Amino acid sequence: MTEKTLHLAVALDGLGWHPAAWRRSRAGASAPLTARYWAALAGEAEKATLDLLTIEDSLDLQSSRPDGPDGRADELRGRLDAVQIAAGVAPLTRHIGLVPTTSTTHTEPFHVSTAVATLDHISGGRAGWRPRVSARRAEAGHFGRREIPVLDPTRLDEPETVRLVGDLFAEAGDAVDVVRRLWDSWQDDAEIRDVATGRFVDRDRLHYVDFTGRWFSVKGPSIVPRSPQGQPVVAVLAHSSVPYAFAARHADVVFVTPTDPGHAAAVVAEVRAVEETVGRGGPPLRVLADLVVLLDETPTLARKRRNRLDDLHGAPFTSDAALFSGTPGQLVDLLVEWHRAGVDGFRLRPAVLPDDLTAITRALVPALRARGLFRAGYPGGTLRGLLGLTRPASRYAVAATA
């Protein structure tokens, strides 16, 4: 049983992933602006011993359009910085992994590196990071440093679009690379406090990263001592071959969006093939399938809830990830089937918060445990440990002693 338990993550965003979620949420409309709300969600997820939670973020206002606000007054708008939310949750939790999202297109790699390393220190080794590229024109307009053209989702295979997307992911690759170098730039034993010589650190155990790339250069070293995990966990959401390659080169975990078990098997095969192509070293990617979930006690109640939300929204809800609606027991059956198709686990996106999170933690998780598919507690240790990933040695320490 032990070798094939699955990893379980939950994706938190606003008052839930359904656009009409806020209409039915028991939390107040402004709850996502309060620390109490996030602490309660994290506490609920941790009680069910989930591996990690992710926090969505974007540097523009939520919108149904790719190039700017959509002028809708009937959907949730406004959000807080995800790293700040994760940091606020960290002292109030003990075991669950905390994975905020940041932009690789607009945020300085040095700032990201120190922020996530700090989150790792604060949480005692539970930090992760989800880098995402910002291809939205509105985000670029908030920085005024570069132009990004409007992307037409129906014409993504035009050469200019292909080049733009390729560049954004290449830049993101540089960003992750330099962030990881900065995490390595302090050896674990750099702080010596040697009273005899008056030295607080051994400067030979601090390293310049000297990164020079097409988009930026970073000298280093970091200002933050090496964190408990050495390198916090990097998780990437990927839908197609370019981001699969980005994940295979730079991430520890990949969130994928198959539509059914057959597709899941195909996606896993593609991810494994890309790992070969890019010559990935170290452990294989942990592949977690994303699912939007809407749960209720009976199939009829679940269907009614879904219809009600779609009515309020004015259209059937569609998403990049598949939507499951039904009972927790039915979801267990589905997860088992997808798990057999080769995914290591799931990142569930609750349709309505906190309702669907509570259904996951109080009904789905016990059912998974009853089938021997999920841990009964936390083994103790870091997020890396929880995901079966080892703690990497600093590349510079290895070079220095070699």
Next chain:
Amino acid sequence: MPKQIILAAHFPGVNNTTVWSDPDSGSQIDFSSFVHLARTAERGTFDFIFLAEGLRLREQRGRIHDLDVVGRPDTLTLLAALAAVTTHLGLAGTLNTTFREPYELARQLASLDHLSGGRAAWNVVTTSDAFTGENFRRGGYLDRSLRYERAAEFVRTARTLWESWPAGAIVGDQDGGRYVADADPGAFAHHGDQFDIAGHFTVPRSPQVHPVILQAGDSPDGREFAVSSADAIFSRHGTLEAGQEFYRDVKSRLARFGRHPDELKIIPGVTVVLGDTDAEAQERAHHIRRQQVSPQTAILLVEQLWNRDLSGYDPDGPLPAEDPDVTADTISRGRAGMYPDPVATARQWRTLAEEKGLGMRDLVIEVTGRQSFVGTARQVAERMDHFVQSDAADGFILVPHLTPGGLDEFVDQVVPLLQERGVFRAEYTGTTLRDHLGLGPARPVTPVGAA
């Protein structure tokens, strides 16, 4: 009613103030150290805790400086975590305007203000050189005048963003289906020389609307920036008279900006050493100073002024005979130049050393002394009160020499005496940092081009 004293606690950063060799010295990076200091400050009903920022490790003679505490957390991330373990304490962080963008920083500060229920503060600083820029995409060097121009425009842009969501923008009418009152919330545009940006801010109006703005720096440019844009200013003036002069100068400049003298608080950074008797306190202070200025540190501090390699010099011997090198690149990188006229300062140091017969180390101890208040708890409470009542300051930022327990004695022994004198609160009466500091609601930003 006597003037009420403002008190803040600084978590010591990377300089020789922190005595790491003391057996009571703890971690400078473990979160528990920050929790200890923050909770001690909150137990003492302090106004705020204050973190410095580092963006590049300091170097001297081309090598990483290794004598002082080095390695610290990211300011914003740490403050967000402290918000979760405190309830009233203000949370202030130094955040550089040179290597950040207003949209992102305004967003982070507004987020912190939400998550803390209105306790966020920003110490606005600029960076001097391309050395720090080597860690950033933006990189490069900004001319000194341009640095303040960018800082002022940066703050103005941030204020524009903080105001972009009107009060009551979120209706949240679940039955009627209206989430926001205005279908276009957070719309903004700022077109200036430093920033040309437009769009929509993601963070709805935060509890303080404008997080408290702090400014450190004593230059004429810095003072002018503070009186135009800040809620509080840090200073460092050792004597009562110097403090009063600074206080008068800064407060008198406010009227030109249509501001009341109470709208800008003056809070010098100070150190405190206590003893059961005055003599014991003086002896402790002397001992601390010798720990802060080790022989190696003394050489490095003299090198910073002389701008010459003095590694072969005897720390107990005389100061170098030749004048400081003012032509070459600076020997010390990663900290602001502290001596506007090195040659004149060096002559002062030589004269003082000759008069008192001091070697380099003792001279450094003498001229870089920072212990503003040394004595019994009662003496310290009286002197602090006197400083504030005589308009040499509105309060103090305490800089402990020990991490993380360096504030314990002050809170246990001096705070009750200040409360007894009726010059410091016994409990929090407000919830936001603006409340604690006695600042009114944030003034709306002056529209760009209207000033």
